[in-house]
Amino acid sequence: MQEKRDITITFxxxxxxxxYATTLQQLAMEQYPTDYRRFYLAEYNGKLAELHKEIxxxxxxxxxxxxxxxxxxxxxxxxxxxxxxxxxxxLASEDWEVRVQFxxxxxxxxxLNGRSEVGEAFLSELSAKxxxxxxxxxxxxxxxxxxxxxxxxxxxxxxxxxERLLRYRSNSGTNIYExxxxxxxxxxxxxxxxxxxxxxxxxxxxxxxxxxxPGKDPEKVEEQKPPVxxxxxxxxxxxxxxxxxxxxxxxxxxxxxxGRIKDIILMQEAFMEGRIGALAGQIASGEDRxxxxxxxxxxxxxxTFSHRLSIQLRARGLSPHPxxxxxxxxxxxxxxxxEFGQKDFEALEGLDIQRFNEDMGRLLKGEKVxxxxxxxxxxxxxxxxxxxxLGKDDVLVIEGIHGLNDKLSYTLxxxxxxxxxxSALTQLAIDEHNPLSTTDGRLIRxxxxxxxxxxxxxxxxxxxxxxxxxxxxxxxxxxxxxxDAMFNSALIYEMSVLxxxxxxxxxxxxxxxxxxxxxxxxxKLLDYFMPVPTEDITNSSLLREFIGGSxxxx
Numbered sequence: 419m420q421e422k423r424d425i426t427i428t429f430x431x432x433x434x435x436x437x438y439a440t441t442l443q444q445l446a447m448e449q450y451p452t453d454y455r456r457f458y459l460a461e462y463n464g465k466l467a468e469l470h471k472e473i474x475x476x477x478x479x480x481x482x483x484x485x486x487x488x489x490x491x492x493x494x495x496x497x498x499x500x501x502x503x504x505x506x507x508x509l510a511s512e513d514w515e516v517r518v519q520f521x522x523x524x525x526x527x528x529x530l531n532g533r534s535e536v537g538e539a540f541l542s543e544l545s546a547k548x549x550x551x552x553x554x555x556x557x558x559x560x561x562x563x564x565x566x567x568x569x570x571x572x573x574x575x576x577x578x579x580x581e582r583l584l585r586y587r588s589n590s591g592t593n594i595y596e597x598x599x600x601x602x603x604x605x606x607x608x609x610x611x612x613x614x615x616x617x618x619x620x621x622x623x624x625x626x627x628x629x630x631x632p633g634k635d636p637e638k639v640e641e642q643k644p645p646v647x648x649x650x651x652x653x654x655x656x657x658x659x660x661x662x663x664x665x666x667x668x669x670x671x672x673x674x675x676x677g678r679i680k681d682i683i684l685m686q687e688a689f690m691e692g693r694i695g696a697l698a699g700q701i702a703s704g705e706d707r708x709x710x711x712x713x714x715x716x717x718x719x720x721x722t723f724s725h726r727l728s729i730q731l732r733a734r735g736l737s738p739h740p741x742x743x744x745x746x747x748x749x750x751x752x753x754x755x756x757e758f759g760q761k762d763f764e765a766l767e768g769l770d771i772q773r774f775n776e777d778m779g780r781l782l783k784g785e786k787v788x789x790x791x792x793x794x795x796x797x798x799x800x801x802x803x804x805x806x807x808l809g810k811d812d813v814l815v816i817e818g819i820h821g822l823n824d825k826l827s828y829t830l831x832x833x834x835x836x837x838x839x840x841s842a843l844t845q846l847a848i849d850e851h852n853p854l855s856t857t858d859g860r861l862i863r864x865x866x867x868x869x870x871x872x873x874x875x876x877x878x879x880x881x882x883x884x885x886x887x888x889x890x891x892x893x894x895x896x897x898x899x900x901x902d903a904m905f906n907s908a909l910i911y912e913m914s915v916l917x918x919x920x921x922x923x924x925x926x927x928x929x930x931x932x933x934x935x936x937x938x939x940x941x942k943l944l945d946y947f948m949p950v951p952t953e954d955i956t957n958s959s960l961l962r963e964f965i966g967g968s969x970x971x972x
Contacts, residue, residue: 426476436473443469443610446481455616456636457481458489458496458609466935468492468560469610484636487884488607488935494631496558496609497618498526498851501629503600504547509533515576519626520652520843520853523642524633525619527649529626536627541620548618551598555613559596568592571601579849582668586948605852605943624649648843651904655845658689664910666847667854667946674948679911683954686909690960694723697838697903698730701813706833708782709814710738713821713897714840715890717863719907719960723840724815725970726958737811743818743826745790745804746774750797764889766820775829781808782834819889822897839901842908848946857887858943859908866919867964876923880933912961914950919965 422438429449436445442462446454446469460467463477466488473479482489498518505516514532521527530536563571565587571594572580580603584592594601595608609615619630619639630639659665662682664673673679701707710727714720728738746769747753756762773790780787788803808814820826822837842863846854861883868874898904921944927937955961962968 425473427473428478429480439472439474441469442467442471442473442479442481445473445479450481455614456483458484458492458614459486459607461935464930464932464934466607468607470560484632490631490636492607492609493615493636494526495604495606495852496612497615497629497631499558499595499597499600499602499604499608500548500551500612500615501528501544502602502851503597504544504551505530506600508544508547515850517847518629518851518853519656519847521856522623522628522649522652523630523645524640525621525628525630525642526853527623527626527628527652536625537622541622541627545620548615552612552615555611556598557611558608560608561594561596562591563594565590565592568594568603572603575601577602577850579666579668579847582666582672583849583946584668586668586671586946588945602851603849605848605946606939645899647839647899647901647904651906652843652845655843655906655908659845659910662910665845666849667913668849670846670911670914671946671948674914674950679914679950680954682911686911687956687959690907690909691726693905694726695730695733697905698727698734700903701731701836702734702736704833704836706831707813707836708808709778709816709827709830709835711821711827711835711837712815712817712840713819713837713894713901714907715860715894716886717860717867717964718840718842719863719963720817720840721972722958722960722963722968722970723905723907724817725972726960727838728815731813731815735811736813737809738813738815739806741789741806741814741816743769743774743816743820744794745792746770747792747799749799764819764893766823766825766893769820769826771826771828775827778814778827778830781806781814782830784808819893822894822900824900836903837901838903838905839898840905840907841898843906844908844913845906845910846913854913856908858940859913862913862916862920862940862944863964865923866916869919869923870964870966875926876920876937877927877931877933880927880936883936907960909959909961911950913944914947915952915955915961915965917944917947918949918952920944 424435425438427434427436442460446457459482460469461480512532514530517529519527519529565584569581569584594603617632617637617639621628621630623644632638633640664670673682701710712720712724731738748768748770753761754765754767762768777787777789786807789806791800791802791804793800822839827835842859843856844854844859848854865876865879868879921941924937924941927934957967957969963972
């Protein structure tokens, strides 16, 4: 048999010859002998690859460190697996189950069923066991199981959520990871071994604990204060999903297959309307509240929520008037610049804060005010204005990304404001150990909406998403805990509906596009969901803001 030829690769601006079937990990160790473990994944000919992948074709290779979002995901998954393996040894004589509930700050909130107390002492033991496994540098191996065998394996191990999920998997094979006798399935790639998992922390919180990850510095975990209001909102959603017996993707698929989805849609809408009504009741109970400030990240459904809240306020005798903070933009030639020298349209300093406070202060005194109108076609304030005067029952519903930041409304009395943070905080998990990303849910919402309303292809939406996220991290998330109320706009069934609209757009992204990796990941995510048709979704549903057919002007 003819010997395999050496492979020519382009790496770090130079060409190298490497033996056929050299692994990416071996290449990293040769090129970065002292710090190769800072790379968790690689990009091989434009596609993501785990480091155990063999190099068998000529092409380009780029290693991805902890600052890369795909590497960060791989690190987090691998750390969860390490935690499971440590618990298996630590609690060998006990009947236990660890559940990764949802993201909370820079970590996962986890619960340990079957254990009465999860305190500092226990977490210290768990951390010591994890450190021991890290020092051993145990391999994290991937094997392809026939899906029927994978289902049987997880049934035997008592992982009912995974057993449920894989029943709806059309692929004949399933990737199963093994770590020193522990087996699991993960949505996405992993690091090669436990020796790569240097930085983490375990902190007790509420009834469980938080598994903390590295933040901006991949080498260390930063101290953080858990977001209590966000946690309470997420737990409310989790509890409701549990009452509906739909708290995982597999359970949702079961409900769809059993014909229960119409009832679930109706109950979800009733639940959401009840929460909007409760918010309206709180607002109406305070006579001094004149400014309802609504803010949230992209694709949270702010527009539909504002309409539905306004209806509930009218039902309670108030007269709400919408005000868009965008109308207080400075003229384009006055806009501040970001760190790249581009006009920063998301900076607080891009708004005429002084004019906003003057106008709102005069309205609070009962004066008639001419509110500005920004003309986006010409990039400056229009000559037209919007006359406004507040009577006894009038309130302003003010929507904009800076609504929660007190620097925006620094002159207004605290009692005159009611601040609402809205986001799509999904109550579903993929399974016991794989939470469903709320960010992914919002991205899929935006892909569907932007294609329908702006003729923006999915490739373009994905390309700008990182910039959108940076703006949220800077201007919205730091102020979420200052809200008077949080509203969760996620619908338990929405991914099954959005799948019908998003998947064709994602498939349209060519394989050589930089956005293809992300599109492929999202396609795989949507594959877990059975589809749900739209005819049972009411025209007032928040989901209609994205798929079309809303009774509101959105």
